[in-house]
Amino acid sequence: MTTTGAAVGRGQHARRRVLSAALEVLTEVGMPGFTMESVARRAGASKATLYRHWSSPSALLVDAMDAEFRPSPDLDTGDLRADLVTLLTGLATGLTGSRFPTLMAAFTDAAERDPTLADLHAELTRRRREPLLRLLATAVGRGELPADTDTELVVDLLAAPFFYRRLIAHHAIPSAMPGAVVDHVLPSLGGG
Amino acid sequence: MTTTGAAVGRGQHARRRVLSAALEVLTEVGMPGFTMESVARRAGASKATLYRHWSSPSALLVDAMDAEFRPSPDLDTGDLRADLVTLLTGLATGLTGSRFPTLMAAFTDAAERDPTLADLHAELTRRRREPLLRLLATAVGRGELPADTDTELVVDLLAAPFFYRRLIAHHAIPSAMPGAVVDHVLPSLGGG
Protein backbone atom coordinates (compact mmCIF):
# COMPACT_ATOMS: atom_id res chain seq x y z
CA MET A 1 0.00 0.00 0.00
CA THR A 2 2.59 2.51 -0.88
CA THR A 3 0.41 4.22 -3.41
CA THR A 4 -3.16 5.36 -3.29
CA GLY A 5 -3.75 4.62 -6.92
CA ALA A 6 -5.27 8.00 -7.61
CA ALA A 7 -2.23 9.96 -6.51
CA VAL A 8 -0.26 11.59 -9.27
CA GLY A 9 3.24 11.63 -7.92
CA ARG A 10 6.43 13.06 -9.29
CA GLY A 11 6.82 10.33 -11.87
CA GLN A 12 3.59 11.16 -13.60
CA HIS A 13 4.61 14.77 -13.97
CA ALA A 14 7.87 13.81 -15.61
CA ARG A 15 6.05 11.36 -17.81
CA ARG A 16 3.59 13.96 -19.01
CA ARG A 17 6.27 16.52 -19.72
CA VAL A 18 8.15 13.99 -21.81
CA LEU A 19 5.08 12.96 -23.81
CA SER A 20 4.30 16.58 -24.55
CA ALA A 21 7.88 17.32 -25.53
CA ALA A 22 7.90 14.29 -27.81
CA LEU A 23 5.05 15.70 -29.90
CA GLU A 24 6.71 19.10 -30.07
CA VAL A 25 9.93 17.60 -31.33
CA LEU A 26 8.16 15.35 -33.80
CA THR A 27 6.19 18.28 -35.19
CA GLU A 28 9.22 20.49 -35.58
CA VAL A 29 11.83 18.16 -37.01
CA GLY A 30 9.94 15.03 -38.00
CA MET A 31 11.19 11.52 -37.59
CA PRO A 32 14.79 12.31 -38.58
CA GLY A 33 15.22 14.50 -35.52
CA PHE A 34 13.03 12.48 -33.19
CA THR A 35 15.75 11.17 -30.88
CA MET A 36 15.78 10.29 -27.22
CA GLU A 37 18.40 12.98 -26.72
CA SER A 38 16.38 15.77 -28.26
CA VAL A 39 13.15 14.79 -26.52
CA ALA A 40 14.94 14.63 -23.18
CA ARG A 41 16.50 18.02 -23.83
CA ARG A 42 13.16 19.55 -24.74
CA ALA A 43 11.44 18.04 -21.72
CA GLY A 44 14.21 19.09 -19.35
CA ALA A 45 14.44 15.44 -18.44
CA SER A 46 17.28 13.02 -18.08
CA LYS A 47 17.88 10.41 -20.73
CA ALA A 48 17.80 7.87 -17.93
CA THR A 49 14.24 8.89 -17.19
CA LEU A 50 13.21 8.31 -20.77
CA TYR A 51 14.79 4.88 -20.91
CA ARG A 52 13.23 4.09 -17.55
CA HIS A 53 9.78 4.50 -19.09
CA TRP A 54 10.22 3.61 -22.74
CA SER A 55 12.53 1.05 -24.22
CA SER A 56 12.71 2.68 -27.65
CA PRO A 57 11.78 5.84 -29.53
CA SER A 58 8.83 4.12 -31.15
CA ALA A 59 7.46 2.97 -27.77
CA LEU A 60 7.63 6.59 -26.66
CA LEU A 61 5.97 7.70 -29.86
CA VAL A 62 3.10 5.26 -29.35
CA ASP A 63 2.37 6.64 -25.88
CA ALA A 64 2.70 10.24 -27.03
CA MET A 65 0.31 9.87 -29.92
CA ASP A 66 -2.15 7.93 -27.81
CA ALA A 67 -2.14 10.68 -25.17
CA GLU A 68 -2.66 13.35 -27.83
CA PHE A 69 -5.91 11.88 -29.01
CA ARG A 70 -8.99 13.92 -28.17
CA PRO A 71 -12.30 12.41 -29.18
CA SER A 72 -14.62 14.92 -30.78
CA PRO A 73 -17.94 15.08 -28.95
CA ASP A 74 -20.88 13.29 -30.43
CA LEU A 75 -23.65 15.39 -31.81
CA ASP A 76 -26.98 14.70 -33.44
CA THR A 77 -29.31 17.61 -33.97
CA GLY A 78 -31.50 15.57 -36.27
CA ASP A 79 -30.34 17.58 -39.29
CA LEU A 80 -27.99 15.13 -40.98
CA ARG A 81 -26.52 17.53 -43.49
CA ALA A 82 -25.86 20.22 -40.89
CA ASP A 83 -24.27 17.72 -38.50
CA LEU A 84 -22.00 16.36 -41.21
CA VAL A 85 -20.92 19.86 -42.17
CA THR A 86 -20.20 20.63 -38.53
CA LEU A 87 -17.99 17.59 -38.10
CA LEU A 88 -16.15 18.16 -41.38
CA THR A 89 -15.64 21.82 -40.52
CA GLY A 90 -14.02 20.65 -37.30
CA LEU A 91 -11.75 18.37 -39.31
CA ALA A 92 -10.86 21.19 -41.70
CA THR A 93 -10.04 23.45 -38.76
CA GLY A 94 -7.82 20.82 -37.19
CA LEU A 95 -5.99 20.43 -40.49
CA THR A 96 -5.40 24.18 -40.71
CA GLY A 97 -3.22 26.04 -38.31
CA SER A 98 -2.52 23.30 -35.81
CA ARG A 99 0.29 20.83 -35.54
CA PHE A 100 -2.09 17.99 -36.29
CA PRO A 101 -1.36 17.57 -40.02
CA THR A 102 2.40 17.74 -39.57
CA LEU A 103 2.13 15.18 -36.82
CA MET A 104 -0.01 13.03 -39.10
CA ALA A 105 2.58 13.16 -41.86
CA ALA A 106 5.42 12.17 -39.57
CA PHE A 107 3.41 9.41 -37.98
CA THR A 108 2.14 8.10 -41.30
CA ASP A 109 5.69 7.81 -42.59
CA ALA A 110 6.92 6.09 -39.44
CA ALA A 111 3.99 3.68 -39.55
CA GLU A 112 5.08 2.50 -42.99
CA ARG A 113 8.08 0.79 -41.45
CA ASP A 114 6.92 -0.08 -37.93
CA PRO A 115 4.01 -2.51 -37.48
CA THR A 116 3.37 -1.34 -33.91
CA LEU A 117 3.00 2.24 -35.06
CA ALA A 118 0.87 1.09 -37.99
CA ASP A 119 -1.54 -0.64 -35.61
CA LEU A 120 -1.81 2.43 -33.41
CA HIS A 121 -2.23 4.65 -36.45
CA ALA A 122 -5.12 2.51 -37.64
CA GLU A 123 -6.65 2.49 -34.17
CA LEU A 124 -6.42 6.26 -33.69
CA THR A 125 -7.91 6.76 -37.13
CA ARG A 126 -10.74 4.39 -36.29
CA ARG A 127 -11.52 6.37 -33.14
CA ARG A 128 -11.42 9.65 -35.04
CA ARG A 129 -13.94 8.30 -37.53
CA GLU A 130 -16.44 7.18 -34.91
CA PRO A 131 -18.56 10.32 -34.54
CA LEU A 132 -19.03 10.53 -38.30
CA LEU A 133 -19.79 6.84 -38.47
CA ARG A 134 -22.32 7.00 -35.65
CA LEU A 135 -24.04 9.94 -37.26
CA LEU A 136 -24.50 7.97 -40.46
CA ALA A 137 -25.59 4.84 -38.62
CA THR A 138 -28.24 6.82 -36.79
CA ALA A 139 -29.51 8.25 -40.06
CA VAL A 140 -29.72 4.74 -41.45
CA GLY A 141 -31.54 3.66 -38.33
CA ARG A 142 -34.30 6.20 -38.71
CA GLY A 143 -34.64 5.48 -42.43
CA GLU A 144 -33.09 8.73 -43.59
CA LEU A 145 -30.49 6.71 -45.45
CA PRO A 146 -30.98 3.31 -47.12
CA ALA A 147 -30.37 0.26 -44.99
CA ASP A 148 -27.67 -1.02 -47.31
CA THR A 149 -25.60 2.16 -47.11
CA ASP A 150 -21.85 1.40 -46.93
CA THR A 151 -21.22 3.79 -44.07
CA GLU A 152 -17.49 3.04 -43.92
CA LEU A 153 -17.08 4.01 -47.55
CA VAL A 154 -19.15 7.13 -47.04
CA VAL A 155 -16.91 8.19 -44.17
CA ASP A 156 -13.91 7.70 -46.49
CA LEU A 157 -15.56 9.82 -49.16
CA LEU A 158 -16.38 12.59 -46.68
CA ALA A 159 -13.14 12.77 -44.73
CA ALA A 160 -10.42 11.79 -47.20
CA PRO A 161 -10.54 14.90 -49.41
CA PHE A 162 -9.52 17.10 -46.50
CA PHE A 163 -6.45 15.08 -45.64
CA TYR A 164 -5.60 14.83 -49.32
CA ARG A 165 -5.79 18.57 -49.90
CA ARG A 166 -3.73 19.49 -46.94
CA LEU A 167 -1.06 16.80 -46.96
CA ILE A 168 -0.72 15.74 -50.59
CA ALA A 169 -2.05 18.42 -52.91
CA HIS A 170 -0.89 21.29 -50.69
CA HIS A 171 -3.97 23.27 -51.57
CA ALA A 172 -6.00 25.55 -49.38
CA ILE A 173 -9.21 24.25 -47.84
CA PRO A 174 -11.94 26.80 -48.59
CA SER A 175 -14.51 27.36 -45.87
CA ALA A 176 -17.20 26.21 -48.30
CA MET A 177 -15.54 22.85 -48.83
CA PRO A 178 -17.28 20.89 -46.05
CA GLY A 179 -20.68 21.84 -47.44
CA ALA A 180 -19.63 21.11 -51.00
CA VAL A 181 -18.25 17.69 -50.08
CA VAL A 182 -21.42 16.74 -48.21
CA ASP A 183 -23.56 17.91 -51.11
CA HIS A 184 -21.56 15.78 -53.51
CA VAL A 185 -21.80 12.64 -51.43
CA LEU A 186 -25.26 12.71 -49.81
CA PRO A 187 -27.46 12.82 -52.93
CA SER A 188 -26.02 9.59 -54.35
CA LEU A 189 -27.16 7.75 -51.25
CA GLY A 190 -30.74 8.08 -52.35
CA GLY A 191 -32.13 8.37 -48.87
CA GLY A 192 -35.70 9.37 -48.12
CA MET B 1 32.48 21.92 -78.57
CA THR B 2 33.59 19.12 -76.40
CA THR B 3 30.14 17.65 -76.04
CA THR B 4 27.53 16.78 -78.61
CA GLY B 5 24.66 17.64 -76.32
CA ALA B 6 22.89 14.37 -76.98
CA ALA B 7 25.71 12.18 -75.74
CA VAL B 8 25.13 10.40 -72.45
CA GLY B 9 28.60 10.13 -71.01
CA ARG B 10 29.87 8.51 -67.89
CA GLY B 11 28.48 11.20 -65.65
CA GLN B 12 24.91 10.51 -66.67
CA HIS B 13 25.26 6.85 -65.85
CA ALA B 14 26.51 7.61 -62.37
CA ARG B 15 23.77 10.16 -61.95
CA ARG B 16 21.06 7.70 -62.89
CA ARG B 17 22.38 5.01 -60.59
CA VAL B 18 22.40 7.45 -57.70
CA LEU B 19 18.85 8.65 -58.35
CA SER B 20 17.60 5.09 -58.46
CA ALA B 21 19.48 4.18 -55.28
CA ALA B 22 18.05 7.24 -53.56
CA LEU B 23 14.49 6.00 -54.04
CA GLU B 24 15.40 2.52 -52.87
CA VAL B 25 16.92 3.87 -49.69
CA LEU B 26 14.04 6.24 -49.08
CA THR B 27 11.52 3.44 -49.49
CA GLU B 28 13.33 1.09 -47.18
CA VAL B 29 14.33 3.30 -44.28
CA GLY B 30 12.42 6.53 -44.79
CA MET B 31 13.78 9.97 -44.15
CA PRO B 32 15.64 9.02 -40.96
CA GLY B 33 17.97 6.77 -42.95
CA PHE B 34 18.11 8.87 -46.08
CA THR B 35 21.72 9.99 -45.82
CA MET B 36 24.32 10.83 -48.43
CA GLU B 37 26.43 8.01 -47.05
CA SER B 38 23.80 5.34 -47.41
CA VAL B 39 22.71 6.45 -50.86
CA ALA B 40 26.33 6.49 -52.04
CA ARG B 41 26.86 3.03 -50.58
CA ARG B 42 23.74 1.68 -52.26
CA ALA B 43 24.67 3.23 -55.61
CA GLY B 44 28.24 2.04 -55.42
CA ALA B 45 29.21 5.66 -55.82
CA SER B 46 31.59 7.94 -54.06
CA LYS B 47 30.31 10.54 -51.65
CA ALA B 48 32.32 13.05 -53.64
CA THR B 49 30.23 12.20 -56.68
CA LEU B 50 27.02 12.87 -54.80
CA TYR B 51 28.21 16.20 -53.51
CA ARG B 52 29.44 17.07 -57.00
CA HIS B 53 25.87 16.83 -58.28
CA TRP B 54 23.71 17.72 -55.31
CA SER B 55 24.48 20.18 -52.58
CA SER B 56 22.15 18.58 -50.04
CA PRO B 57 20.05 15.50 -49.40
CA SER B 58 16.88 17.38 -50.24
CA ALA B 59 18.27 18.55 -53.59
CA LEU B 60 19.00 14.93 -54.37
CA LEU B 61 15.54 13.94 -53.24
CA VAL B 62 13.92 16.51 -55.51
CA ASP B 63 15.73 15.12 -58.56
CA ALA B 64 15.02 11.53 -57.61
CA MET B 65 11.30 12.05 -57.15
CA ASP B 66 11.07 14.08 -60.32
CA ALA B 67 12.77 11.30 -62.28
CA GLU B 68 10.45 8.69 -60.79
CA PHE B 69 7.32 10.31 -62.13
CA ARG B 70 5.58 8.37 -64.90
CA PRO B 71 2.53 10.04 -66.39
CA SER B 72 -0.37 7.68 -66.88
CA PRO B 73 -1.55 7.63 -70.49
CA ASP B 74 -4.61 9.60 -71.42
CA LEU B 75 -7.66 7.67 -72.39
CA ASP B 76 -11.19 8.55 -73.48
CA THR B 77 -13.39 5.76 -74.76
CA GLY B 78 -16.45 7.94 -74.54
CA ASP B 79 -17.78 5.94 -71.60
CA LEU B 80 -17.12 8.30 -68.70
CA ARG B 81 -17.89 5.88 -65.91
CA ALA B 82 -15.75 3.13 -67.41
CA ASP B 83 -12.84 5.50 -68.00
CA LEU B 84 -12.99 6.81 -64.44
CA VAL B 85 -13.04 3.27 -63.08
CA THR B 86 -10.04 2.39 -65.25
CA LEU B 87 -7.99 5.31 -63.97
CA LEU B 88 -8.95 4.73 -60.33
CA THR B 89 -8.15 1.03 -60.67
CA GLY B 90 -4.72 2.05 -61.88
CA LEU B 91 -4.35 4.27 -58.82
CA ALA B 92 -5.48 1.46 -56.53
CA THR B 93 -2.98 -0.89 -58.14
CA GLY B 94 -0.15 1.61 -57.71
CA LEU B 95 -1.08 1.97 -54.04
CA THR B 96 -0.97 -1.79 -53.54
CA GLY B 97 2.17 -3.78 -53.83
CA SER B 98 4.53 -1.13 -55.12
CA ARG B 99 6.86 1.19 -53.33
CA PHE B 100 4.75 4.15 -54.36
CA PRO B 101 2.72 4.59 -51.17
CA THR B 102 5.76 4.24 -48.91
CA LEU B 103 7.57 6.77 -51.03
CA MET B 104 4.56 9.06 -50.81
CA ALA B 105 4.52 8.85 -47.02
CA ALA B 106 8.20 9.67 -46.71
CA PHE B 107 7.98 12.48 -49.19
CA THR B 108 4.84 13.92 -47.63
CA ASP B 109 6.53 14.06 -44.26
CA ALA B 110 9.66 15.66 -45.65
CA ALA B 111 7.58 18.22 -47.55
CA GLU B 112 6.07 19.40 -44.27
CA ARG B 113 9.38 20.92 -43.30
CA ASP B 114 11.01 21.80 -46.62
CA PRO B 115 9.32 24.34 -48.90
CA THR B 116 11.26 23.16 -51.96
CA LEU B 117 10.04 19.63 -51.44
CA ALA B 118 6.53 20.92 -50.77
CA ASP B 119 6.50 22.71 -54.12
CA LEU B 120 7.68 19.62 -55.95
CA HIS B 121 5.18 17.48 -54.08
CA ALA B 122 2.36 19.77 -55.17
CA GLU B 123 3.65 19.81 -58.75
CA LEU B 124 3.97 16.02 -59.00
CA THR B 125 0.49 15.65 -57.54
CA ARG B 126 -0.86 18.14 -60.03
CA ARG B 127 0.65 16.14 -62.90
CA ARG B 128 -0.74 12.89 -61.53
CA ARG B 129 -4.23 14.39 -61.43
CA GLU B 130 -4.18 15.60 -65.02
CA PRO B 131 -5.61 12.53 -66.80
CA LEU B 132 -8.55 12.42 -64.41
CA LEU B 133 -9.06 16.15 -64.71
CA ARG B 134 -8.95 16.06 -68.52
CA LEU B 135 -11.45 13.24 -68.59
CA LEU B 136 -13.89 15.28 -66.53
CA ALA B 137 -13.26 18.43 -68.55
CA THR B 138 -14.00 16.53 -71.76
CA ALA B 139 -17.25 15.23 -70.28
CA VAL B 140 -18.19 18.78 -69.34
CA GLY B 141 -17.31 19.87 -72.87
CA ARG B 142 -19.70 17.46 -74.49
CA GLY B 143 -22.46 18.26 -72.02
CA GLU B 144 -22.30 14.97 -70.18
CA LEU B 145 -21.59 16.92 -66.99
CA PRO B 146 -22.94 20.36 -66.05
CA ALA B 147 -20.88 23.34 -67.15
CA ASP B 148 -20.47 24.54 -63.57
CA THR B 149 -18.97 21.26 -62.34
CA ASP B 150 -16.12 21.84 -59.89
CA THR B 151 -13.78 19.37 -61.59
CA GLU B 152 -10.94 19.93 -59.12
CA LEU B 153 -13.18 19.01 -56.21
CA VAL B 154 -14.49 15.98 -58.08
CA VAL B 155 -10.93 14.77 -58.64
CA ASP B 156 -10.35 15.15 -54.89
CA LEU B 157 -13.50 13.16 -54.13
CA LEU B 158 -12.51 10.40 -56.53
CA ALA B 159 -8.82 10.02 -55.73
CA ALA B 160 -8.51 10.93 -52.06
CA PRO B 161 -10.26 7.86 -50.58
CA PHE B 162 -7.63 5.55 -52.05
CA PHE B 163 -4.72 7.43 -50.52
CA TYR B 164 -6.61 7.69 -47.26
CA ARG B 165 -7.35 3.96 -47.03
CA ARG B 166 -3.83 2.89 -47.81
CA LEU B 167 -1.80 5.48 -45.90
CA ILE B 168 -4.00 6.59 -43.01
CA ALA B 169 -6.70 4.02 -42.28
CA HIS B 170 -4.45 1.05 -43.15
CA HIS B 171 -7.39 -0.76 -44.66
CA ALA B 172 -7.47 -2.99 -47.70
CA ILE B 173 -8.67 -1.57 -51.00
CA PRO B 174 -11.30 -3.97 -52.38
CA SER B 175 -11.31 -4.46 -56.12
CA ALA B 176 -14.87 -3.13 -56.20
CA MET B 177 -13.86 0.16 -54.60
CA PRO B 178 -13.12 2.14 -57.77
CA GLY B 179 -16.59 1.37 -59.13
CA ALA B 180 -18.24 2.11 -55.79
CA VAL B 181 -16.46 5.45 -55.45
CA VAL B 182 -17.41 6.52 -58.96
CA ASP B 183 -21.01 5.51 -58.34
CA HIS B 184 -21.11 7.58 -55.18
CA VAL B 185 -19.71 10.69 -56.82
CA LEU B 186 -21.09 10.76 -60.36
CA PRO B 187 -24.84 10.81 -59.60
CA SER B 188 -24.60 13.97 -57.51
CA LEU B 189 -23.21 15.82 -60.50
CA GLY B 190 -26.60 15.67 -62.13
CA GLY B 191 -25.23 15.43 -65.62
CA GLY B 192 -27.37 14.52 -68.56
Added chain:
DNA sequence: CTCCATCGAGACGCTAGCGTATCGATAAAT
Protein backbone atom coordinates in the same frame (compact mmCIF):
# COMPACT_ATOMS: atom_id res chain seq x y z
C1' DC C 1 10.31 14.44 10.19
C1' DT C 2 12.40 10.77 8.04
C1' DC C 3 12.99 7.81 4.39
C1' DC C 4 13.80 6.42 -0.17
C1' DA C 5 12.11 5.96 -4.83
C1' DT C 6 12.50 8.77 -8.47
C1' DC C 7 14.41 12.60 -10.35
C1' DG C 8 17.96 15.80 -13.45
C1' DA C 9 22.52 16.10 -14.76
C1' DG C 10 25.99 14.53 -17.25
C1' DA C 11 30.27 11.38 -18.07
C1' DC C 12 31.41 7.27 -20.73
C1' DG C 13 32.94 4.63 -25.00
C1' DC C 14 30.87 3.65 -29.27
C1' DT C 15 28.96 4.17 -33.90
C1' DA C 16 27.47 6.82 -37.90
C1' DG C 17 26.99 10.51 -40.79
C1' DC C 18 28.92 14.97 -41.98
C1' DG C 19 31.51 17.61 -45.76
C1' DT C 20 36.25 17.97 -47.63
C1' DA C 21 40.40 16.43 -49.72
C1' DT C 22 43.42 13.43 -52.17
C1' DC C 23 44.36 9.45 -54.55
C1' DG C 24 45.05 6.36 -58.95
C1' DA C 25 41.66 4.33 -62.45
C1' DT C 26 38.92 4.92 -66.48
C1' DA C 27 36.29 6.18 -70.32
C1' DA C 28 35.00 9.66 -73.69
C1' DA C 29 36.89 13.18 -76.95
C1' DT C 30 40.43 14.62 -79.86
Added chain:
DNA sequence: ATTTATCGATACGCTAGCGTCTCGATGGAG
Protein backbone atom coordinates in the same frame (compact mmCIF):
# COMPACT_ATOMS: atom_id res chain seq x y z
C1' DA D 1 47.49 7.36 -78.68
C1' DT D 2 47.08 11.05 -75.76
C1' DT D 3 44.55 14.11 -73.09
C1' DT D 4 41.29 15.38 -69.60
C1' DA D 5 37.25 15.38 -66.94
C1' DT D 6 34.94 12.42 -64.09
C1' DC D 7 34.91 8.43 -61.62
C1' DG D 8 35.24 5.12 -57.04
C1' DA D 9 37.61 4.67 -52.98
C1' DT D 10 39.01 6.15 -48.86
C1' DA D 11 41.19 8.96 -45.02
C1' DC D 12 40.31 13.02 -42.19
C1' DG D 13 38.51 15.64 -38.06
C1' DC D 14 34.08 16.81 -36.38
C1' DT D 15 29.50 16.42 -34.40
C1' DA D 16 25.50 13.92 -32.60
C1' DG D 17 23.00 10.31 -30.86
C1' DC D 18 23.33 5.80 -28.75
C1' DG D 19 22.44 3.11 -24.27
C1' DT D 20 24.48 2.63 -19.65
C1' DC D 21 26.04 4.34 -15.53
C1' DT D 22 26.82 7.03 -11.30
C1' DC D 23 26.01 10.88 -8.85
C1' DG D 24 23.66 14.31 -5.49
C1' DA D 25 19.03 16.54 -5.16
C1' DT D 26 14.14 16.42 -4.18
C1' DG D 27 9.51 15.66 -3.09
C1' DG D 28 5.65 12.45 -1.71
C1' DA D 29 4.44 8.64 1.62
C1' DG D 30 4.36 6.89 6.09
